[in-house]
Amino acid sequence: MSPLQLFIEYSIVGIAAGGIYALIALGIIVIFKASHTFNFAMGEMMMLSAYFFYAASVTFALGPALGLIVAMIGSIIVALIIERVAIRPMLGRPFIAVVMVTFGIGSILRGIVGMVWGPNEVQIPSILSRSPIFLGDIFVPGKTARGFAIAVILVVALIAYLRFSRAGVALRAAAESATTAYSMGINVRNVVAFAWVIAAITGCISGVLMANINTLTPHLGLVALNVLSVVILGGLSSISGVLVAGLIIGWLEAITGLYLPTEFREITPYVLVLIVLLVRPTGLFGAKEVERI
Amino acid sequence: MLDIEDIQLSFGGVKALSGVTVNAETGMITSVIGPNGAGKTSLFNVISGFYRPQKGRVTLAGEDISSLKPHQRAYRGMARTFQNIALFHGMTVADNIKLGAHTHLKSGILSAGLRLPSTRNEEANLDKEADEIIDLLELDKVRNDQVEDLAYGLQKRVEMARALIMRPKILLLDEPVAGMNREEKSEMSRFVLRVKNDLNTTVLLIEHDMSMVMGISDAIVVLSFGQPIASGTPDEVRNNPDVIKAYLGSVDETTQNAA
């Protein structure tokens, strides 16, 4: 295969893998829009969902379909508890403090999973077929391709829902300004809780997909931290920008894998983040506005 | 002392200031007045270096400071207070005031960390200086109180003290008596005059309260929608028909003005 063909193949596989990151990114930005909170626990929510899926489908032998539903319900309940118990009391506090709270929540969830399921890998039932997909000459691993398809369907569905439903309108109003939203008769608290539910859904699906493609350990969630980093750098102003950021991470990891030893994939997003900070300190798409004093 | 020439400032398409020229004469109190949203605070932000105007110049004591950063302007002798009180909570009055002395202290991290004699002297002198300012503004009773526990009027005074310990050439005051009762207002007027007379500091003042402005100003500039519409002595401004028109919206102030 020529170097160019290799590059193209790796790019396609990478972007396909980025679909899941885009899904994670969607969960992050929905919460950010609703409450200007950066959810550093997104990855752990995702990881916990995958364990819920494992418990329901394997331990309680409910099978994959029912297992997924149970995992989804469990994830939503956990998200609502987090929002109610830890996020709501922090309203009006400095954003740094809220960041630390979500970071602490991540630690709690990681610890709980470690206590319940142990530090080692567990095997979840495969919901994605392994048979590869060929795009012309290009070979895309089956799980990655199908994971991408599911992620895209979910992202499109959620964006459509957010655009056309009442809840979506409320979310956008709250994103504009909490006071305006209040004056429109929107209960901002409910909007925030709703955003956490959306994040739980994206987290659950991305967690299960990720656990299918890679392996499931309590560290599965760490990947969301690099998604979060890139997304923050992306400026958080538009949903489409954030989705692109997700795809870019996937692409970048694949390309790194092509030219460097595979272990470098772990840190490429962070290296990217540092380079961007160096050359364009206010982020990639972040609008520069004069702060009011 | 402070010359502001032909400032033009816009945010996106919105013109906040255009063609604004103000001269604060040495040792005088110059006031900037105008209805809400006229651009007074924006002008202060231009002067202190937070907003970069599209056009115009700011000159302090003969030096063009237009391109300097806010902290560099502080080193050149500029001090200001904010429209919304900007004190440091969780600290006492004295500590807040000491924070203002940054520009004329020298200790670096090593001499501070090792508490070398130079730092020790510096801190001892600072205590004395703080005491002087505290006396001047009659804050000795609340010296060791937490700032957030103080009445609003006192907080404004602490903010002024913190600006004064900088020994500024020019002091910018943004609405120093907003939200105060009559008694507090006249007290504050007295202090501003004291700053002018005892410390010989040039003052640039933004204020909505006409009795204060008319009572203590040497010169007044009137802004409306970002444009200067009048300037002169209090008497000249008071009788300027344009000014009266600009203020027609806010009746209470025009009546105060007439009184």
Added chain:
Amino acid sequence: MSSAIDQSSIMPAKKASYVTDNRLWLVIFIVALAGLPFALPGYWIFFAGLLGINIIASHGLNIMMGYTGLLSLGHGAFVGVGAYTVAILQTNFDLPFWITIPLAGIIATVIGIAFGLPSLRIRGLYLVIATLAAQFILYFIFVHWESVTNSDVGLSVAPAEIFGYQFNTETRIYYFILAFVIASTIFARNVIRSRVGRAFIAIRERDLTAQVLGVEIVWYKLLSFGLGSFYAGIAGALLAYFNRFVNPEQFELMLSVFFLSAVIVGGMGSILGAILGAVFVTLLPEFLREASLLAAHGLGIDLSSILTPLRETIFGLIIVGFLILEPRGLAHLWQRARRKFSRARA
């Protein structure tokens, strides 16, 4: 008339006696610390040494985060930089501690600033992201720069030694560390009570106002971040001499969480807080271990396998709980208790 004179003559005297009172307590306290090895079993002296190291690292994070408002999620990795500096310099060049320890501080500062500088220029979350990147990238280097760090196996470190005297027992290394703890605590306190410390606080509280007062915020953020990293480097260096080996596992994200919780529990922006917080988080795992032993003996439940995740859970709970319920931490509780006590006495 006479009462006014009384006032002025009593007030300063009272203040002076208060100061000597404090000094006296401090001396008593330090003497007590010096006498500790005579009173406690070696096992506890070992922990006192570890505690000392954690206090130094917590001072560092407290300077950045508590006083200046610069949140770092990579403090543990900067501690790692200090530890590796010692191990590498000793392994390759056989340098003595009085060279390796200062160098560990300096190199941690340089690396900290290299990561922090781009984002210190701007406000907001960027520093948090940059420090998170530092945590992962530095850990990656510890693991994968095999020719220098010896990968997961790590490097062993000989005890610190001066004129043939080795700091090789619990008690000896305890005194060694104690000296650094005292010096670093006094230095931190002095900095905070100076022009520099006031500038830090001004930046934390209102950075715009700080600029109006003449504080060059980028420079002071850099100073704070550099000093905090220096403390991390020193703590790491001591840790290397304390454990006598260095490997990547010690400097995972968990260590950064550990110091974060220490500073939050103790009370951000308080020297005493950093100390109390370090005590709390150092003793907590020990307490958990003891409790699990008790459970194993008494109830026949073996908790040893879940100790690590349990710690992770509890540190997370502490961070969240204190931020929500008592953001000023143990130091504030302590002060309140003391005020109550002195009022009761008066």
